Amino acid sequence: MNEAPDELDRTLHALWGHLGGGLSPAAQMLAWSDWAIHLATQPGRAVRAGIDGAVVQAPDPAHEPRLSGGEWDAWPFSFYRQAHEAAAHRLRTFIHGVPGVDRHHEQLVAFLARQWLELLSPANGAITNPQVLRKAAATGGTSLANGAMHWLEDAGRAAWGPPPAEAASFRPGHEVALTPGKVILRNELIELIQYAPATPTVHAEPVLVVSAWIMKYYVLDLSPHNSLIRHLVAQGHTVFAISWKNPGAADARLGMAEYLRLGIMASLDAVEAVLPARRVHAVGYCLGGTLMAIAAAAMARDRDGRLATLTLLAAQTDFTEPGELGLFIDESQLAFLEDIMSRQGYLDARQMAAAFQALRPGELLWAPLVRNYLLGERVPMNDLMAWNADGTRMPYRMHSDYLRSLFLDNALAEGHYLVDGRPVSLNDIDVPVFALGTRTDHVAPWRSVYKVNLLCDTEVSFVLTEGGHNAGILSEPGHPHRSHRVLKRTKNAPYLAPDEFLARSQETTGSWWPCFQQWLADHSGPRRRPPAMGSPRRGYPPIGDAPGTYVLAR
Structure with missing residues (x-):
């Protein structure tokens, strides 16, 4: 008798969550009310904020880079920019630094205010953006007509769900994910790929690559020139990689425990069967x-x-400072998100994409909309863009486990994350660690990634490279505008804060890949003949060519 009201509540909760774009209206109201009440009870602070907010500084490209450039210096566009900067400055002055406001609430209010500011930017308007007007005049309005056609095409795609037509030029196994290999294990969650050797001898220890199941694994095996997996194989490493299944509603009950057991531990068993008594470089x-x-x-x-x-690689182990993703993680947000997932069994790729776009709306949402629909331009798709459009889903239970235990409770860093009913501690890890952060990462901020130095009392080599969460990883030798810095901390050495790391490490021009490969080689035994592909006698025969079948599922 109690289930029907619960189901009704969950359905209504999910509906409200969908209407709010996945954001909890309760969380938003709590944040706004907390800020408004404290501001209202401190009139002196409000008056000072109003006075300070009236003083507008010179335009700051860091706040709205789309309003920079000579075209915005001419009237009336300079007026539009100044008005927008004035509103932004006033809002920031009122929102930040109100005594008594919960820090999470202040950050959420600032985030929501930024969404409105980005929406109202004059860069988004056809008659307030000088670039749009100039191009429309130069093309006799053709650019606007092209933009309308692009909108119709994209609206149809959003309704029916097909991938962008240009993505057909980047198909796994044809144009991307081309490193030769064999699938040697398939279970209900993964396919394990063993890559064919490319050198007469190989390093003794194999490499097991574990990508995130938020997106498909082949970000590390894109085109031949920027494939980290191909690079490692070419340097004499025996590489295995996990290709995760794209789950559907039937997989709703798969949780973190299943991802650990069926993913990593099952893969280690297979690698051990192919290469008995060999230790593994886990990546x-x-x-x-x-x-x-x-x-x-x-x-x-x-x-x-x-x-x-x-x-x-760009992986967090402590979640107390997860960046702006933390704005989506509190009890109210998770309750709405869990009810949305409970109705469909998973979190859809488009729902995840919307959350990531909200972190940088000017760059990831409004700038592409202006370019596509007002300027009538299409940016040619590249391999990384095609991979990013090849989205995956996340099972209800796994995503809930992940957000609650890691983001909300920080259980791993605090020593109460359970594996097989018993807590685990990162301090027990005694093998050398190579940890990499990317400087402009909005998903796993590098200072958060750096906290592995606080949690692991072992040898840690920390590398900081240019780029973001994905582009910083795709940093093949010869890539322009790439540099990195590295500092090794020996076992039992004193902790260095992130700013000390920046002061003591030396910046090196070029890719971090050779540094990583050399680190792997330094921790490997003598080279020897490559192993066979799979191990039929031990139950792991080759069952198909790489990249397998799971990566093709939509």
């Missing part, structure tokens, strides 16, 4: 790195010595 990217860190801690606890090293 985890993003959420795959967080899961790999959990696995490494559990293995250390259980005296499982199969790991040689642990590499964490």
Whole structure:
């Protein structure tokens, strides 16, 4: 008798969540009311903010880079820019620094205010953007007509769900994900790929690559020139990689425990069958790195010595400072999100994409809209853009486990994350760690990634590279405008704060890939003949060519 009211509540909750774009209206109201009440009870602070907000400084490109450039210096566009800057400055003055306001609430209010400011930017208007007007005049209005056609095309795609037509030029196994290999394991969650050797001899220890299941694995095996997997194979490493299944509603009950058991531990068993008595270089990217860190801690606890090293690429292990993603994580937000997922069994790729776009709306949302629909331009799709459009879903239980235990409770860093019913500690990890952060990462801020130095009392080589969460990883040798800095902390050495790391490390021009490959080689044994593909006698025969079948599912 109690289930019907609960189901009604969950349905209504999910409806409200959908209408709010996944944002909890309760969380928004709490944040606004907290800020408004404290501001209203401090009239002196409000008066000072009003006076300070009336003083507008020179336009700051950091706040709205789309309003920079000579075209915006001419009237009336300079007036539009100044009015927008004045409103933005006044809002920032009123919102920030109100005593008594909960920090999370202040950040959420500032985030929501920024969404409105970005929406109302004169760069978004056909008659307030000088670039739009200039191009429309130069083309006799053709640019606006082209933009209308682009809008119709994209509206149809949003309604029916087909991928962008240009994405057909970047198909896994045809134009991307081309490194030769064989699938040697398939279960209900993963396919494990073993890549074919490219050198007469290989390093003794194999490499297991664990990507995030938020997106498909082949971001690390894009085109041949920017494939990290191909690069490692070419340098004599035996590489295995997990390709995650794109889950559907039937997979709603798959949780973090299943991702650990069916993903990482099952893969380690297969690698051990192919290469008995060889320790493994474990490489985890993003959420795959967080899961790999959990696995490494559990293995250390259980005296499982199969790991040689642990590499964490843009992967967080402490979630107290997760950047603006933390704005979406509180009890109210999770309650709405869980009810949305409970209705469909998963979190859809488009829902995730909307959250990431909200973190940088000017760059990721409004600038593309202006370019496509007002300027009538299409940016030619590249391999990274095509991969980004090849979205995946996340099962209800896994996503809920992940957000609650890691983001909300910070259970891994605080030592109460359970694996097989027992807590794990990252301090138990005693293998060398290579940790990489990317300077402009909005998903895993590098200072948050750096906290692995606080949690692991082992040798840690930390690398900071240019670029964002994805582009910083795709940093092949010869890539322009790339540099990195690295500093090794020996076991039991004193902790260095992030600013000390910046002061003591030396910036090196070029890709971080050779540095990483050399680090792997330094922690490897003598080279020897490559192993066979799979191990039929031990139950892991080759069952198909890379990139497999799971990566093709939509």
